[in-house]
Amino acid sequence: MDPTADRPRLARHVRLSFCRRRQRPILQLPETVVVLNGSGADILELCDGRHTVAQIVAELAGRYQTVPDEEVRRFLAGLLARRCVELENADG
Amino acid sequence: MDSPYGLLAELTYRCPLACGYCSNPLNLADYADELATDEWRRVLVEAADLGVLQCHLSGGEPLLRRDLVQIVAQARDLGLYTNLVTSGLGFSRARAEQLRAAGLDHVQVSIQAGEAAGSDRIAGIPSFHRKIEAMGLVKELGWPLTVNVVLHRHNIDRVADVLGLAEEVGADRLELANTQYYGWAWRNRAALLPSRAQLEAAEVVVRAARERLRDRMDILYVIPDYYSRYPKPCMGGWASRQLTVTPTGDVLPCPAAQPLPLPRANVRTDPLAWIWSDSPVMTAFRGTDWMPDPCRGCERRAVDFGGCRCQAFQLTGDAARTDPVCHLSPDHGLVVAAVEEANAGSRTDLALIPRPHRGN
Numbered sequence: 001m002d003p004t005a006d007r008p009r010l011a012r013h014v015r016l017s018f019c020r021r022r023q024r025p026i027l028q029l030p031e032t033v034v035v036l037n038g039s040g041a042d043i044l045e046l047c048d049g050r051h052t053v054a055q056i057v058a059e060l061a062g063r064y065q066t067v068p069d070e071e072v073r074r075f076l077a078g079l080l081a082r083r084c085v086e087l088e089n090a091d092g
Numbered sequence: 093m094d095s096p097y098g099l100l101a102e103l104t105y106r107c108p109l110a111c112g113y114c115s116n117p118l119n120l121a122d123y124a125d126e127l128a129t130d131e132w133r134r135v136l137v138e139a140a141d142l143g144v145l146q147c148h149l150s151g152g153e154p155l156l157r158r159d160l161v162q163i164v165a166q167a168r169d170l171g172l173y174t175n176l177v178t179s180g181l182g183f184s185r186a187r188a189e190q191l192r193a194a195g196l197d198h199v200q201v202s203i204q205a206g207e208a209a210g211s212d213r214i215a216g217i218p219s220f221h222r223k224i225e226a227m228g229l230v231k232e233l234g235w236p237l238t239v240n241v242v243l244h245r246h247n248i249d250r251v252a253d254v255l256g257l258a259e260e261v262g263a264d265r266l267e268l269a270n271t272q273y274y275g276w277a278w279r280n281r282a283a284l285l286p287s288r289a290q291l292e293a294a295e296v297v298v299r300a301a302r303e304r305l306r307d308r309m310d311i312l313y314v315i316p317d318y319y320s321r322y323p324k325p326c327m328g329g330w331a332s333r334q335l336t337v338t339p340t341g342d343v344l345p346c347p348a349a350q351p352l353p354l355p356r357a358n359v360r361t362d363p364l365a366w367i368w369s370d371s372p373v374m375t376a377f378r379g380t381d382w383m384p385d386p387c388r389g390c391e392r393r394a395v396d397f398g399g400c401r402c403q404a405f406q407l408t409g410d411a412a413r414t415d416p417v418c419h420l421s422p423d424h425g426l427v428v429a430a431v432e433e434a435n436a437g438s439r440t441d442l443a444l445i446p447r448p449h450r451g452n
Contacts, residue, residue, distance in 0.1 A: 013198055013236035013264075017171060021095055021143035028173035030198040030236060030265065033097050033145045083264075083310070 001053050001077065006087040008056070008076060009049035014084045016044045029084065039067050043075055047085045093378070095143025096368060099172075100336040100347060101132070103160070105152040105450070108181045110216030111204060112444030113242050113284055114276040116152065117350045120450060126339045129159040131359065133166050135337055138364035140170040144335075147172040150347075152339070155182035161190045168195030175200065177240070180226030181219055192233050199230045200238040200267070206253025214246060216446045227261040238265040243294065244284040245434075245441065251294045255301040255311075263309055268298060270316035274348035276447040278406060283442035285434040291319060318427055322392060323399025323415035330377035330401060335368060343367045345374060348402040352411050377401050382412060386420045 010016060015028040025041035027034040036044070042063060046056045053076060060072045079085045105116050105123045117123075127135070136147065147167045154160055155178055167174045176191070180201040203223050204214035211220040230237045239258045243251065251268065258266040270291075273281045286294075295313075302311045317324045327334050331345040341359040344350060357371035368374055376382065380393055387398040398404075399415020407416045407426045416423040433439070 011236075012234065015173060015197070017145075019143065019145060021141070026145060028145060028197075030173075030175060030238060033173070 001073070001080070001087065002089065003054040003057070003073075004052055005089050006053050007049050007051060007089070008047040008053065008080070008085040009088055010044065010047050011084055011086050016041070027084065039064050039072075040075065043072060044079075044085075047076075047079070049088050093369060094332070096139075096333060096335050097144065098146040098148065098334045099136075099139045099144045100148045100150055100334065101135070101163075102150050102152065102336060102338050102347060103132070103154045103157045103163070104339050106156045107152045107179065107447075107449055108156075108217065109153070109179050109204075109219060110446035110449060111214055111242070112276060112280045112446055113214075113244055113271045114447045115272060115274040115348060116447065117275050118279065120448060123339045124450075126157075127337075127341050127359070129162055131341065132159070132163050135341075135359050135364065136163070136166050136170055136172070138359070139335075140172060142365050142368055145172060146175065148175045148177055150177040153179050153181060155179075155187065161187075161194050164191055164196050165194040168197075173197050178202070178226070179215075179219065180223040183226040183229060185229060188229050188233055192235070196235070198238065199235045200240050201227050201230065202240040202242070203254070203257070204241070205247045206250055206255070206257040210247060210250065210253075214444070224257075224261065227263070231262050236264040237262065238267060239263040240267045240269070242269055242271055243286075244271045245286045245290065246284070246444070248286050248290050248294045252297050252301075255297070255305075258309065259305060265310045265312065267312045267314070269312075269314040272317075272348070273406070274402060276445070280444050281430065282433065283444050285318060285430060286316070287435045287439075288319065288431075289435075291316065317400075317403075317417045318431055320417065321419050323396050323403075323417040325396040326400035326402075326415075329379075329397040331368070331374040332378065332397075335374075343371070343373070345377075346402065348400075349373070352402060352405050354411075377411070384413060386418075386422075387414050390420070 017026050017028055019026045025036040027036055057069045057072045060067055104126055105120050164174050174196050175198045176196055177200045204211040208220035212218045227237055241254050271277050271284050298313050327346045336344045336347045343357045354373045354376055357367040357373050383398050387393050399418055401411045404413045404415050405411035408423050414421040416426045
């Protein structure tokens with residue numbers, strides 16, 4: 001991931017939503033559901049194709065003092081590997 | 093007890109195909125009185141209230157339900173992620189566009205082998221080319237495509253063809269699942285169970301393809317549990333995460349549980365919330381209290397939950413025994429015998445008994 005050029009965007013087949021029953025944010029995928037914590041949901045909400053990786057990391061740092069930058073990057077890399085997010089690249 | 097995450101809606105057991113590995117129940121004629129559209133609508137509302145987030149629309153062939161688009165629209169309105177599991181037959185452009193407009197999220201198309209002659213032979217009717225067309229339509233209309241292939245003795249040697257086909261049609265996911273022996277597949281077990289040499293050769297091919305296609309395709313490979321040391325963690329535990337509603341409204345923890353001697357629970361007579369929390373069919377094997385030895389004292393009891401209750405019932409006649417697939421099971425000899433038979437040097441291939449298209 002290029003932190004200043006890559007802009008993550010939720011893949012089309014993935015849906016970020018909220019489960020009323022569980023009162024938790026969720027990520028819906030073809031074969032599974034991931035129940036998210038607050039920071040996970042915040043990161044996914046920022047995967048809108050407009051924010052760069054660096055901007056997402058900075059935004060999370062502003063919201064959560066307890067979530068290290070490295071963890072945000074790792075979470076994004078995991079989403080990318082599972083193809084829950086795609087990257088839009090300003091240069092590409 | 094948590095809320096269920098997924099609902100498997102078996103809309104009908106009618107099917108244009110006649111695959112001998114089908115896991116639908118043998119008594120298909122008992123499922124003619126299918127739930128009406130409004131009944132399915134109510135089931136979906138109750139399921140969403142209960143916490144269900146995903147709805148798998150399956151069968152049989154769900155496209156044989158004329159109200160499929162309405163059912164999808166209802167599920168989608170309730171915020172459920174909708175997944176259509178189809179043979180591809182009946183997936184016309186008009187129907188596909190309606191489903192797209194109704195909000196269907198994902199499509200899985202089955203194919204029986206990587207080339208026409210083999211696929212049509214296993215399916216029992218010429219269907220390969222229509223399936224390829226359906227896959228093309230899925231991609232064209234912008235859905236993610238999963239290709240489903242059930243592997244067995246008659247097609248596993250040509251798994252490379254299947255991988256090539258999945259790549260050619262641009263599949264996003266490929267599910268290669270070795271046959272699970274329920275329903276018609278149980279009846280055909282001797283004809284379907286592959287040899288160890290077949291499995292080992294297939295695994296080499298799948299592993300190489302997974303590496304080669306890493307950036308383009310997720311390849312899920314489900315090994316046959318008869319060859320594993322421990323049983324599969326069936327359904328993530330009995331009535332733990334999923335529920336199945338059959339075409340006539342019976343509610344089960346999994347689609348294979350139909351033959352088990354447990355009292356019926358049906359959406360026509362009982363609220364889904366009560367069925368999930370309190371009905372005997374759901375509570376019978378929930379948690380770990382029901383477990384016999386050797387599961388009771390086993391450190392893996394929370395890993396595999398004693399394996400599959402339906403398999404235990406089929407092999408031993410008692411659903412409360414340890415899954416005989418487990419090498420620690422006192423009944424493991426039953427599985428060993430089936431495996432030995434599949435590996436006997438003198439073995440010739442047996443013909444598959446096709447499942448009927450419908451129950452009559």
